[in-house]
Amino acid sequence: MSMQPRLMLVVSPLMEHNPAFDRAAALAKAEGAALHIVAFDYLDGLATAGLVNEQALEQMRLGYVERHRQWLEEKARPLRKLGIDVTTEVTWVERPLKEILIHLREAPMDALIKTMDPESWISRFMFTPLDVQLLRECEVPLHFVNTVTHARPRKILAAIDPFHRDGCYKDLNDRILAEANKLASSCDAQLEVIYAYDLSSITAAEYGFGNGSTFFSSTLARQLYEAQGATFQALAERNGIAAEQRRMIMGDPTKVLASYAGAHDIDIIVMGRVRYDGLDKLIGSTVESLLYKMPCSIWVIAPQPVD
Incomplete structure (x- = not known):
């Protein structure tokens, strides 16, 4: 018996809908695949807030992660009604590349799906964007979603x-x-x-x-x-x-x-x-x-x- 295909959708730390949601859902439905939606949250303004103590800062982080988790669950409900097996996850991490690669080792996927983040040529020259890092390091099929x-x-x-x-x-x-x-x-x-x-x-x-x-x-x-x-x-x-x-x-x-x-x-x-x-x-x-x-x-x- 063949195993069910599994797709992983990496979404922005900002709670916003983008074309990758629609593409991932369509592919999961077409392939009969399970879909795991994961957000690697990290907001500089929140992470470096210096006007509050560590305990209050931790509560702010936990609150944001929980709101994001609930938001993803709201996005997942209509997909489940279509018969798609959807799971969601939110993790607070500053540099997501390592966490993404760990996720893929621990729970192998048939493809990783992600919105392509626009970057200026100056930014690409000075820094290595996550998309380019994934392009160089990811061993599973990698789907960068542009306009859909x-x-x-x-x-x-x-x-x-x-x-x-x-x-x-x-x-x-x-x-x-x-x-x-x-x-x-x-x-x-x-x-x-x-x-x-x-x-x-x-x-x-x-x-x-x-x-x-x-x-x-x-x-x-x-x-x-x-x-x-x-x-x-x-x-x-x-x-x-x-x-x-x-x-x-x-x-x-x-x-x-x-x-x-x-x-x-x-x-x-x-x-x-x-x-x-x-x-x-x-x-x-x-x-x-x-x-x-x-x-x-x-x-x-x-x-x-x-x-």
Whole structure:
């Protein structure tokens, strides 16, 4: 007997409804999943209030947490009437990343859902927002909810890169397509698969063709394009993606994916992320650069842990 899927919705410490509530409820209903809604509360003004003693401050914190708990229960009641198994939790914690990861270890989830918090580029440069921290550290599928036109997604786009130059992510594309297929099937949504490729930044030496400063000739570029096309078609074929669902578009992946999603009313784009070591964390990845640019929501798949 298969176990019931479980989704975790992380909500703001502020008691406000946002699109992630509607998306989480729709996905839980479509997948027959249990939904755990958790708020990690911490308000700077309350936490650092210096005009009251510690006992009074603790009572204020407890009072806020209890009000938030009651507020979440009010949000949960109509979902339970729809047949969704909903639980709620409120915890007071200053830095939620560690607590979120502990929650996921202690009670494994099929996906973590969260509203994408807007951050200025200056803020992202100076600090690492929680969304980016989760993107780098979370091992379960991670759904960042942006604007929501349809609570239950109607159009899903899976973005893949079948031409990795090492073997670290050889299974990631199949996992992306498996997750996208499952999501599309449970939501009765349309699925497309896109490979945005960019030959402009590739040098011949990366693939063993002479001097590293030498750019591809047109012949070599065509050969590489054909090789990538064949790999893409084989990948799609073994994952049951029909020919009419496949898109291979040349251009900078960040620009291609954002433009395609906006032009085709995509609700969710399913992508993979790479692992970070040392200074690589400063560089980021395609999915990280898209996080604040996409006109739709993002579903991120992490690579399998390296043995």
